[in-house]
Amino acid sequence: MKGEQQTLSYGSGARRVLLEACYLGEQVLVVITNENGHIGAVALAEYDVETQRVSTSVLTRISHKDDVVAVGAAYRLAKAGKCAVCVIAGIHIDHATLDDIEVTQQNAALVVDMLVERGFLGGPREAGGQQLR
Numbered sequence: 001m002k003g004e005q006q007t008l009s010y011g012s013g014a015r016r017v018l019l020e021a022c023y024l025g026e027q028v029l030v031v032i033t034n035e036n037g038h039i040g041a042v043a044l045a046e047y048d049v050e051t052q053r054v055s056t057s058v059l060t061r062i063s064h065k066d067d068v069v070a071v072g073a074a075y076r077l078a079k080a081g082k083c084a085v086c087v088i089a090g091i092h093i094d095h096a097t098l099d100d101i102e103v104t105q106q107n108a109a110l111v112v113d114m115l116v117e118r119g120f121l122g123g124p125r126e127a128g129g130q131q132l133r
Contacts, residue, residue, distance in 0.1 A: 006120050011107040014093045015100060019111040021120060027084040028077060028121065032069055032108055038090035040066025045078035045085045054078045065101075066090055069108045076112050081121030 005022040014035060021030045031037075041060040048055065056075050060067040070089035077085040091108070093100050115121070 004120070006115060006118065008111045008114050008118075010110045010114065011103070015104050015107060017091065017104060017107040017111050019108075019115060021115055027086070028081060030073060030077065030085060030087045030115075032073060032087060032089045032091065032111070034091045034093070034104065036092035036094075038092060039088055040064035040090040040092075041070040041088075043067065043070035043074035043087045043089070045071075045074035045087075047078045047082045047084065049082065064090075069105060072109065073112045076109075077116065077121060080116045083121070 005020070007018070007020050009016055009018045011017050017032060017034055018037070019030060019032050021028060039061065041058055041064060043056055043058040045054050045056040047053075054075050056071050056078075058067045058071050066089040069091065070087045073089065074085050074087040077087070089108070091104055093104065096104075
Protein backbone atom coordinates (compact mmCIF):
# COMPACT_ATOMS: atom_id res chain seq x y z
CA MET A 1 0.00 0.00 0.00
CA LYS A 2 1.18 3.54 -0.70
CA GLY A 3 3.92 4.56 1.69
CA GLU A 4 4.50 1.03 2.99
CA GLN A 5 8.15 -0.04 3.15
CA GLN A 6 10.01 -3.23 4.01
CA THR A 7 13.70 -4.01 4.53
CA LEU A 8 15.00 -7.58 4.66
CA SER A 9 18.40 -9.25 4.53
CA TYR A 10 19.83 -12.73 4.32
CA GLY A 11 23.35 -14.13 4.50
CA SER A 12 26.57 -12.84 6.05
CA GLY A 13 29.64 -10.89 5.05
CA ALA A 14 29.91 -9.90 1.39
CA ARG A 15 27.29 -12.55 0.59
CA ARG A 16 24.69 -10.80 2.76
CA VAL A 17 21.94 -9.52 0.48
CA LEU A 18 19.81 -6.54 1.45
CA LEU A 19 16.36 -5.95 -0.06
CA GLU A 20 14.49 -2.68 0.34
CA ALA A 21 10.95 -2.43 -1.03
CA CYS A 22 8.39 0.34 -1.13
CA TYR A 23 5.11 1.11 -2.84
CA LEU A 24 4.86 3.91 -5.39
CA GLY A 25 1.09 4.15 -5.71
CA GLU A 26 0.07 0.60 -6.59
CA GLN A 27 3.46 -0.26 -8.09
CA VAL A 28 6.45 -1.62 -6.19
CA LEU A 29 10.07 -0.45 -6.24
CA VAL A 30 12.70 -2.88 -4.96
CA VAL A 31 16.44 -2.38 -4.46
CA ILE A 32 18.64 -5.46 -3.99
CA THR A 33 22.26 -4.89 -2.94
CA ASN A 34 25.05 -6.06 -0.68
CA GLU A 35 27.69 -4.14 1.25
CA ASN A 36 29.06 -2.87 -2.09
CA GLY A 37 25.72 -1.80 -3.51
CA HIS A 38 25.48 0.00 -6.85
CA ILE A 39 23.20 0.14 -9.89
CA GLY A 40 24.11 -2.88 -12.02
CA ALA A 41 20.79 -3.66 -13.67
CA VAL A 42 17.21 -2.42 -13.67
CA ALA A 43 14.30 -4.74 -14.47
CA LEU A 44 10.67 -3.80 -14.97
CA ALA A 45 7.97 -6.47 -14.80
CA GLU A 46 4.33 -5.87 -15.66
CA TYR A 47 1.49 -8.23 -14.73
CA ASP A 48 -1.26 -8.59 -17.37
CA VAL A 49 -4.58 -9.25 -15.64
CA GLU A 50 -6.24 -10.61 -18.82
CA THR A 51 -3.63 -13.24 -19.63
CA GLN A 52 -2.32 -13.63 -16.07
CA ARG A 53 1.20 -13.44 -17.50
CA VAL A 54 4.21 -11.30 -16.65
CA SER A 55 6.31 -9.41 -19.17
CA THR A 56 9.81 -8.37 -18.10
CA SER A 57 12.36 -5.93 -19.57
CA VAL A 58 15.89 -5.26 -18.34
CA LEU A 59 18.67 -2.71 -18.68
CA THR A 60 22.17 -3.83 -17.69
CA ARG A 61 25.31 -1.78 -17.23
CA ILE A 62 28.38 -2.76 -19.22
CA SER A 63 30.32 -5.64 -17.62
CA HIS A 64 27.64 -6.21 -14.96
CA LYS A 65 25.79 -9.49 -14.36
CA ASP A 66 23.13 -8.12 -12.00
CA ASP A 67 20.42 -8.72 -14.62
CA VAL A 68 20.07 -12.31 -13.39
CA VAL A 69 18.98 -11.10 -9.95
CA ALA A 70 16.94 -8.13 -11.25
CA VAL A 71 14.89 -10.08 -13.81
CA GLY A 72 14.23 -13.03 -11.50
CA ALA A 73 13.10 -10.80 -8.65
CA ALA A 74 10.95 -8.53 -10.82
CA TYR A 75 9.18 -11.49 -12.42
CA ARG A 76 8.56 -13.29 -9.09
CA LEU A 77 7.26 -10.16 -7.38
CA ALA A 78 5.03 -9.02 -10.26
CA LYS A 79 3.49 -12.49 -10.50
CA ALA A 80 2.90 -12.66 -6.74
CA GLY A 81 1.59 -9.12 -6.39
CA LYS A 82 -0.25 -8.89 -9.72
CA CYS A 83 1.26 -5.43 -10.18
CA ALA A 84 4.10 -3.59 -11.89
CA VAL A 85 7.47 -4.00 -10.18
CA CYS A 86 10.80 -2.25 -10.79
CA VAL A 87 13.91 -3.90 -9.37
CA ILE A 88 17.29 -2.20 -9.16
CA ALA A 89 20.03 -4.74 -8.45
CA GLY A 90 23.67 -4.12 -7.67
CA ILE A 91 25.72 -6.73 -5.85
CA HIS A 92 29.51 -6.70 -5.96
CA ILE A 93 32.07 -9.01 -4.36
CA ASP A 94 35.76 -8.38 -5.07
CA HIS A 95 37.41 -11.39 -6.69
CA ALA A 96 34.17 -13.41 -6.45
CA THR A 97 34.39 -17.14 -6.84
CA LEU A 98 31.73 -19.22 -8.57
CA ASP A 99 30.56 -20.27 -5.09
CA ASP A 100 30.27 -16.60 -4.04
CA ILE A 101 28.11 -15.89 -7.08
CA GLU A 102 25.86 -18.92 -6.59
CA VAL A 103 25.34 -18.31 -2.87
CA THR A 104 24.67 -14.61 -3.39
CA GLN A 105 22.10 -15.35 -6.12
CA GLN A 106 20.44 -17.88 -3.80
CA ASN A 107 20.41 -15.32 -0.98
CA ALA A 108 18.80 -12.78 -3.31
CA ALA A 109 16.09 -15.29 -4.26
CA LEU A 110 15.52 -16.04 -0.56
CA VAL A 111 14.97 -12.39 0.40
CA VAL A 112 12.53 -12.04 -2.50
CA ASP A 113 10.65 -15.11 -1.25
CA MET A 114 10.67 -13.64 2.28
CA LEU A 115 9.06 -10.45 0.97
CA VAL A 116 6.29 -12.47 -0.71
CA GLU A 117 5.77 -14.73 2.33
CA ARG A 118 5.42 -11.73 4.65
CA GLY A 119 2.47 -10.51 2.58
CA PHE A 120 4.08 -7.28 1.40
CA LEU A 121 2.56 -7.77 -2.06
CA GLY A 122 -0.97 -8.28 -0.85
CA GLY A 123 -2.31 -5.64 -3.21
CA PRO A 124 -4.05 -2.38 -2.43
CA ARG A 125 -6.02 -2.15 0.80
CA GLU A 126 -8.65 0.16 2.18
CA ALA A 127 -7.84 2.28 5.22
CA GLY A 128 -9.15 -0.45 7.59
CA GLY A 129 -6.83 -3.07 6.10
CA GLN A 130 -9.51 -4.75 3.95
CA GLN A 131 -7.93 -6.13 0.76
CA LEU A 132 -9.46 -4.66 -2.41
CA ARG A 133 -8.54 -7.41 -4.89
